[in-house]
Amino acid sequence: MWDYTDKVKEHFLNPRNVGAIDDADAVGEVGSLACGDALKLYLKLDPNKERIVDAKFQTFGCASAIASSSALTEMVKGKTLEEALHISNQEIAEFLGGLPEEKMHCSVMGQEALEAAIAKYRGEEAPAHDHDHEHAVMEGEVVCKCFGLTDVFLKKVIAANKLTTAEQVTHFTKAGGGCGGCIPRIKELIAEVMGAEPQVAPKRPEKLTNLRKMQLIQETLEKEIRPLLWADGGDLELIDIDGGKVQVAFRKACAGCASSGFTVRTVEQKLRELVSADITVEEVEG
Numbered sequence: 062m063w064d065y066t067d068k069v070k071e072h073f074l075n076p077r078n079v080g081a082i083d084d085a086d087a088v089g090e091v092g093s094l095a096c097g098d099a100l101k102l103y104l105k106l107d108p109n110k111e112r113i114v115d116a117k118f119q120t121f122g123c124a125s126a127i128a129s130s131s132a133l134t135e136m137v138k139g140k141t142l143e144e145a146l147h148i149s150n151q152e153i154a155e156f157l158g159g160l161p162e163e164k165m166h167c168s169v170m171g172q173e174a175l176e177a178a179i180a181k182y183r184g185e186e187a188p189a190h191d192h193d194h195e196h197a198v199m200e201g202e203v204v205c206k207c208f209g210l211t212d213v214f215l216k217k218v219i220a221a222n223k224l225t226t227a228e229q230v231t232h233f234t235k236a237g238g239g240c241g242g243c244i245p246r247i248k249e250l251i252a253e254v255m256g257a258e259p260q261v262a263p264k265r266p267e268k269l270t271n272l273r274k275m276q277l278i279q280e281t282l283e284k285e286i287r288p289l290l291w292a293d294g295g296d297l298e299l300i301d302i303d304g305g306k307v308q309v310a311f312r313k314a315c316a317g318c319a320s321s322g323f324t325v326r327t328v329e330q331k332l333r334e335l336v337s338a339d340i341t342v343e344e345v346e347g
């Protein structure tokens with residue numbers, strides 16, 4: 062059973078904006094029934110063709126696909142096409158209070174449908190068709206033949222979501238989840254993206270307010286620590302912050318791990334190094 066947030070459950074049980082718009086200005090379609098997930102997104106613009114005044118969707122997918130599509134239609138209303146294009150798959154997931162990592166591909170599918178709809182409306186390169194598959198970003202070399210995904214698309218998702226393992230790439234895009242033949246190439250793409258990332262030396266602010274300290278702790282856990290745990294099949298959740306006292310709960314492979322004491326110290330060391338020397342980390346049941 063997936064651990065869905067209340068907001069995911071609520072959008073799944075009462076999805077907003079289901080259906081078609083007959084006189085839609087833009088329509089984007091991604092996925093295929095053969096893959097198990099498909100999404101068709103309809104956008105209606107105001108008479109000046111500036112802002113999105115209505116959005117509807119039809120989807121064939123799981124609870125998180127329905128919730129992600131519902132969230133997306135709510136998020137785009139009132140936005141210009143340019144503003145809508147800036148909605149990332151992370152923002153769709155955040156709108157829902159988070160998605161299980163294995164279901165992040167649903168948020169990526171929403172973002173793809175949006176890009177496809179806007180590209181079609183603007184008369185930009187129409188998404189290429191790969192027999193059963195239709196994706197918004199088809200330029201580049203096809204890496205995953207099972208799901209018709211290209212290196213350009215995969216590198217974009219890897220970079221945007223800071224993915225570090227082939228398993229994560231499967232969770233976010235499905236690539237590698239069929240025959241598995243593309244996994245070696247996916248690993249190469251991860252290495253290419255990681256190698257291309259500039260190594261910025263962490264900067265510690267002079268004086269931290271409590272609010273800034275909390276933000277930095279959250280950012281460091283998200284960007285520096287969780288990706289390391291994901292690489293080993295583990296994860297952690299931030300439970301509470303009280304001054305310099307940080308409480309975390311370990312998940313997946315890290316939960317109940319005999320060496321979690323070591324992991325707590327590693328997390329503490331990293332937070333002291335990147336945020337503030339007075340931080341202590343404690344593991345709690347969560």
Ligand code: FES
Nearest residue numbers: 205206207239240
């Ligand atoms: S080619 Fe990617 S899973 Fe088969």
